[in-house]
Amino acid sequence: MGDVILTMKGIDKSFPGVRALDKVDLEVRKGEVLALMGENGAGKSTLMKVLTGIYTKDAGTITYEGREVTYHNPREAQADGIVIVHQELNMMGHLTVAQNIFIGREFKKGPFIDDAKMNEEARKLFRQLNIDIDPKATMSDLTVGMQQMCEIAKAISHKAKVIIFDEPSAALTEAEINRLFEIIRELRKQQMGIIYISHRMDEIKRITDRVSVMRDGAYVGTLITDECTKDDIINMMVGRVIYEDPKTESQVAPDAPVVLKVEHLNAGRMVQDVSFELKKGEILGFAGLMGAGRTETLRAVFGADPKESGDIYLNGSKINIKNPQDAVKAGIGYLSEDRKRYGVVLQKSITENATLACLEEYVKGIFIDNKKERKVAKRYVEALKTKTPGVDQLVMNLSGGNQQKIVVTKWLVNNCDILIFDEPTRGIDVGAKQEIYELMNRLVKDEGKSIIMISSEMTEILRMSDRVIVMCEGRKTGELDIAEVTQEKIMNLATMRD
Amino acid sequence: MEKIKNNRVVRAIGFNRIVLIGVIILLYIMFSVLTPLLHAGTTFVSYERIMSALNYAYFIGFMALGVTFVIATGGIDFSIGPVMFASAVISGYCLTKYNIPLPLCIVISLLIGLAFGILNGYFVAYRFLPSFITSMASMQIAKGIGSVFTKTQTVTWPGTGNDNSWYRYLVKWNNIPTGFIILCLVAVICAIVLHKTRAGRYMLCIGSNKEAVRLSGVNTKKWEMLAYMICGLLAGIAAIFYVGAYTTVQPGLGDTFNNEAIAACVMGGTSMAGGLASILGAIIGAIIVALMQEGILAMGFTISYQYVLTGLIVLVAVTADIMSRKRKN
Numbered sequence: 001m002g003d004v005i006l007t008m009k010g011i012d013k014s015f016p017g018v019r020a021l022d023k024v025d026l027e028v029r030k031g032e033v034l035a036l037m038g039e040n041g042a043g044k045s046t047l048m049k050v051l052t053g054i055y056t057k058d059a060g061t062i063t064y065e066g067r068e069v070t071y072h073n074p075r076e077a078q079a080d081g082i083v084i085v086h087q088e089l090n091m092m093g094h095l096t097v098a099q100n101i102f103i104g105r106e107f108k109k110g111p112f113i114d115d116a117k118m119n120e121e122a123r124k125l126f127r128q129l130n131i132d133i134d135p136k137a138t139m140s141d142l143t144v145g146m147q148q149m150c151e152i153a154k155a156i157s158h159k160a161k162v163i164i165f166d167e168p169s170a171a172l173t174e175a176e177i178n179r180l181f182e183i184i185r186e187l188r189k190q191q192m193g194i195i196y197i198s199h200r201m202d203e204i205k206r207i208t209d210r211v212s213v214m215r216d217g218a219y220v221g222t223l224i225t226d227e228c229t230k231d232d233i234i235n236m237m238v239g240r241v242i243y244e245d246p247k248t249e250s251q252v253a254p255d256a257p258v259v260l261k262v263e264h265l266n267a268g269r270m271v272q273d274v275s276f277e278l279k280k281g282e283i284l285g286f287a288g289l290m291g292a293g294r295t296e297t298l299r300a301v302f303g304a305d306p307k308e309s310g311d312i313y314l315n316g317s318k319i320n321i322k323n324p325q326d327a328v329k330a331g332i333g334y335l336s337e338d339r340k341r342y343g344v345v346l347q348k349s350i351t352e353n354a355t356l357a358c359l360e361e362y363v364k365g366i367f368i369d370n371k372k373e374r375k376v377a378k379r380y381v382e383a384l385k386t387k388t389p390g391v392d393q394l395v396m397n398l399s400g401g402n403q404q405k406i407v408v409t410k411w412l413v414n415n416c417d418i419l420i421f422d423e424p425t426r427g428i429d430v431g432a433k434q435e436i437y438e439l440m441n442r443l444v445k446d447e448g449k450s451i452i453m454i455s456s457e458m459t460e461i462l463r464m465s466d467r468v469i470v471m472c473e474g475r476k477t478g479e480l481d482i483a484e485v486t487q488e489k490i491m492n493l494a495t496m497r498d
Numbered sequence: 499m500e501k502i503k504n505n506r507v508v509r510a511i512g513f514n515r516i517v518l519i520g521v522i523i524l525l526y527i528m529f530s531v532l533t534p535l536l537h538a539g540t541t542f543v544s545y546e547r548i549m550s551a552l553n554y555a556y557f558i559g560f561m562a563l564g565v566t567f568v569i570a571t572g573g574i575d576f577s578i579g580p581v582m583f584a585s586a587v588i589s590g591y592c593l594t595k596y597n598i599p600l601p602l603c604i605v606i607s608l609l610i611g612l613a614f615g616i617l618n619g620y621f622v623a624y625r626f627l628p629s630f631i632t633s634m635a636s637m638q639i640a641k642g643i644g645s646v647f648t649k650t651q652t653v654t655w656p657g658t659g660n661d662n663s664w665y666r667y668l669v670k671w672n673n674i675p676t677g678f679i680i681l682c683l684v685a686v687i688c689a690i691v692l693h694k695t696r697a698g699r700y701m702l703c704i705g706s707n708k709e710a711v712r713l714s715g716v717n718t719k720k721w722e723m724l725a726y727m728i729c730g731l732l733a734g735i736a737a738i739f740y741v742g743a744y745t746t747v748q749p750g751l752g753d754t755f756n757n758e759a760i761a762a763c764v765m766g767g768t769s770m771a772g773g774l775a776s777i778l779g780a781i782i783g784a785i786i787v788a789l790m791q792e793g794i795l796a797m798g799f800t801i802s803y804q805y806v807l808t809g810l811i812v813l814v815a816v817t818a819d820i821m822s823r824k825r826k827n
Contacts, residue, residue, distance in 0.1 A: 304713055328715025342713050347706045347773050357714040359696050367694045410714060
């Protein structure tokens with residue numbers, strides 16, 4: 001670890017009604033990977049936005065390479081060597097890799113763009129990073145992992161000295177993450193200062209040198225990664241100990257009836273001959289790596305995407321689900337991993353979202369029975385402990401965890417017996433995660449619901465599932481009772497390719 | 499300021515609607531002062547001027563009401579002006595050339611509007627065409643079909659005092675602006691549909707997040723199509739009020755009125771991004787549009803100035819909408 005390259009001191013930032021950052025300090029050294037951790041809403045993103053000039057700070061100083069700086073937009077920060085690799089990739093799919101990297105500052109030969117030079121420069125960058133990507137390849141043909149490498153190459157090409165990674169691994173496969181880490185280690189060797197934002201504890205332990213923790217807009221402290229435990233970090237993040245106990249045996253009676261049976265389901269490349277059964281009161285985990293076809297399988301079951309063949313039986317009788325309408329009528333609810341896009345209507349109120357799936361039951365004559373729907377919304381807000389000032393609150397003003405509860409509310413109001421949770425706690429902070437888990441357990445135990453849970457988090461699978469189905473590249477590769485599950489077994493099945 | 503914005507009455511009407519009512523008053527004062535100055539010997543302050551402005555506000559108002567539903571779903575309908583003209587031309591031709599009874603002709607006008615609504619709605623909701631393209635195409639069809647039907651003749655509906663002229667009472671009866679009463683009644687019905695029924699709820703939700711609504715098991719296609727049908731039907735109604743005010747219609751025209759109706763909507767607080775719509779705003783917007791055209795003519799300018807102004811209003815209103823959204827995020 002080298003000298004300090006970047007110091008943020010006493011950074012304040014307020015938005016109307018919220019103090020987003022409260023005297024935050026942060027220090028980055030040359031040749032280190034600094035993890036920036038905290039629950040959602042802790043202020044990590046805001047701090048990085050202040051650093052890169054997207055927000056203007058109210059108070060505090062930023063010292064970079066020994067001089068005080070203030071950036072007014074990301075371009076200025078970039079020109080100075082502070083770049084951010086975003087979680088969502090900002091790439092133009094129809095352009096080539098090189099064109100993407102040099103977008104906005106193309107090399108020119110007279111009035112024309114000099115593609116040959118751009119390809120050459122891109123190749124040099126990739127060589128520097130030890131990456132094997134053809135600069136002439138079309139961006140949309142690359143995997144998400146490779147696209148991210150390009151994003152990193154683009155960052156380097158700005159002569160970066162400080163690189164911020166904002167949850168870079170969220171969309172990557174295990175192999176791609178390993179590759180990413182090799183690159184980050186390479187960057188560290190080249191004496192860059194790296195800020196690594198992630199929720200994945202195992203990654204923090206693997207790749208970072210120090211961990212700075214934020215909570216509720218304030219700086220909590222910094223630990224040396226090698227000298228602390230996962231619990232130390234989590235304690236700092238939430239101020240309480242969280243135990244992630246795995247389930248040791250199935251909570252489902254052996255003679256519990258099968259509520260949903262799927263046989264030989266086919267839907268494109270990602271769903272090939274998938275069969276499974278869901279028992280009453282069960283939490284059935286779907287494990288696998290990104291792109292294993294789990295979401296595609298359950299979307300096909302739900303009728304969100306068309307299927308080619310396969311039979312679905314509900315409580316023993318065959319049903320034909322052509323679209324989500326049929327599925328909802330049959331009492332199946334789907335909770336997408338992307339709540340904002342597929343789960344809630346952000347600009348509408350809690351009440352309006354709560355009754356969206358069964359509004360016809362809340363109609364008196366031709367009018368919507370506002371009293372009745374508010375009443376049911378209120379009941380579930382209380383039952384699910386949703387944090388909101390009232391049921392007229394717009395869903396966009398709620399946190400991720402509470403938005404997830406609104407989606408659950410929607411399906412409970414519709415009295416769905418089968419709930420498909422796709423990454424139930426993605427983007428939800430640690431404290432709220434706990435509540436979602438408790439809620440899921442309550443749903444199967446007390447309400448007699450049955451749950452299918454897709455999850456990419458091993459701890460979540462181990463902790464919640466009664467039975468685990470593992471998929472790899474569109475096929476079901478295994479089925480395990482929770483009593484016999486180990487991480488190694490799941491990983492083994494998840495990488496079992498033909 | 500915040501205090502005013504949080505007042506219960508202000509919130510019910512909507513702050514920007516109150517601002518717009520202020521704009522109406524300001525415009526009226528401005529035209530009253532400027533008209534005698536710019537156009538010697540004339541005045542803006544008269545019953546005739548108000549009635550004339552209202553005549554314009556009726557058909558723009560009905561179209562604005564209709565397109566509000568479409569914009570609420572996140573779509574757009576550029577065909578309403580020509581559809582209104584096609585309805586007026588064809589039903590008028592039926593009345594004057596084929597001697598079809600007047601009530602039936604009015605029904606024909608509404609049905610033609612509805613038919614275009616079904617056309618637009620089908621291609622947008624069931625065939626997934628962009629509403630922009632669909633309505634451009636149906637605009638062309640509407641412009642052509644009126645001309646084809648009448649062999650490009652101008653159609654004049656019967657004037658006051660003639661047989662079959664009672665339809666004009668829909669607009670004005672014994673110096674009572676009946677048109678305004680009907681417009682308000684229809685607006686109340688629209689507001690109820692939009693804010694108190696399942697149809698309206700679904701349309702607004704579709705405008706905010708169509709995929710989430712579909713995945714909630716709602717038949718989004720049906721409700722989206724319904725919005726276009728309401729829009730078409732209201733263009734058919736607008737046709738009756740157009741001829742009720744002006745009697746004469748030429749086939750192949752009407753496209754300038756789209757923009758004025760859409761401008762009225764957007765001004766009134768209906769968001770082009772969908773999901774947010776105001777019926778009251780559309781009516782106030784229509785009155786502003788009408789008042790402006792009346793004022794421009796009274797001051798001695800040509801109607802071309804109105805087009806320039808409408809264009810500018812759309813730019814300003816949409817910019818304001820986008821900026822307020824950005825601030826909220």
